[in-house]
Amino acid sequence: MSKVLMKGNEAVAKAAIEAGCKYFFGYPITPQNEIPEYMSRELPKIGGVFLQAESEVAAINMVYGAAGAGVRVMTSSSSPGIALKQEGISYIAGAELPAVIVNMMRGGPGLGGIQPSQADYFMCTRGGGNGDYRHVVYAPATLQEAVDMTMEAFEVADFYRIPVMVLGDGMIGQMMEPVEFRQPAKRQLEEKTWASVGTKMERKPNVINSLYLDAKELEDHNIRLEEKYNTIIKNETRHENYKTEDADIVFVAYGTTARIAKNAADALREEGIKAGVLRPITLWPFPERAFDELNCKAILTVEMSMGQMIEDVKLSVNGRLPVHFVGRSGGMVPEPKLIVEKAKEILGGAQ
Structure with a gap:
């Protein structure tokens, strides 16, 4: 397989498409703008959907909806934009939905600057949203790793029904290196019988939700999530x-x-x-x-x-x-x- 010289953001976007992502919802912010730009140009060619939402909050909730329908979906942003998405990420984790989020970090706090940074570590590894939840966080050091991890992220997200984040700094998004697009090892994925895709009058409707009004029921849900997180710790930790x-x-x-x-x-x-x-x-x-x-x-x-x-x-x-x-x-x-x-x-x- 031949390598091609690409900018990091575009390589990540292409990797997502190669992994089967056909839906992207986002909002522009430097230094990750080449990702939505690439998606807006390439997704329609394969029958996919690119939509620039009115805000980061809207974008992550569109991801929530698409993930609930069982499709492979991604969003990307940078630091302040990811902060705005945190509530939606908590909802996605609570509803046990697979989704991929890319964060090309910039300096902060607040709007900060557009130069590269790693100051989102707390936000992205602790979960900036509410509740007891986790999501897998990959940290690529090269563009080839960014490509490989983006593709792997979709497999991991589907396998565990969990949001997965690819966390790079602005340099990863803006530098250029040769990359190749290799399919990751395919996991034994179950049919998405939980997805809300219409019943065709053949079954009861699937309800995608993270609301549990009974405290014991919610605790049982949290305990089950914790068991899943412990399995991820055992099987997916890498260094x-x-x-x-x-x-x-x-x-x-x-x-x-x-x-x-x-x-x-x-x-x-x-x-x-x-x-x-x-x-x-x-x-x-x-x-x-x-x-x-x-x-x-x-x-x-x-x-x-x-x-x-x-x-x-x-x-x-x-x-x-x-x-x-x-x-x-x-x-x-x-x-x-x-x-x-x-x-x-x-x-x-x-x-």
Whole structure:
């Protein structure tokens, strides 16, 4: 299969179509606008539907409706737009519907700026909507991963009946790299007998809902959801280790920041300092058990934010190792030199 040079946003959009997505509802916001632009041009060619909603709130509720009909559907946005969609994502999770959401993060808080950021970690891994719910969060570091994870997201969403988010920063959306479109391993998907598609007078209507007025009934629903989330933790947690076997210091970073951290680790090794990188690929479920295997002197969490993932790192380490932080915020990108200097400071202070 030949590779093609594509911009990240367009590659994600094409990947969604290749995965069987025929319905897209969204609203424009930088730096992800090429996704709806691509969808508006290509979906009608295959009999699909693109609709620019009047707002992000409207868009996510259209996704809710399409997901309830059992079709493969996607929306995309960036940071403030995803914040507006959080109520709808909670409804989709509560109703156990499959849907894919793409977030190309920008700087914040508030409207912030249009430069790349990773400051949506809390919002996207904790669930910014109400209630006890989770959704799978993929964090691609390359455009090929963005393509693969987008396609995999539709399989995972259908398999577990859960919303799945592909979380990239603005650089993932705007950079160009060669990609190929490979179908993921097909899961054994059940027929969507739950979908609300009309009865044809052959059965009772299917009701798509997340409302439970009886408290015990709602608790039973939450317990069943928690059991599903535990299954996802067991089966879908993913991470990458890069030169961590003999590392004295391990950088923990995700997305494009992990690529920068790898450069810093390589630079340190050229100076005789053993450094490695642990890269979470799923931010939820977070790869907690991966930290049990580390035998280093210190951990340095590297983020394109003021520090959010560091909380999950500290919980995973559970006091066994010192955890430090370095990062940039507001659309500023950490350079390898910043990471190298911080690592030397940490190791020098420990000697």
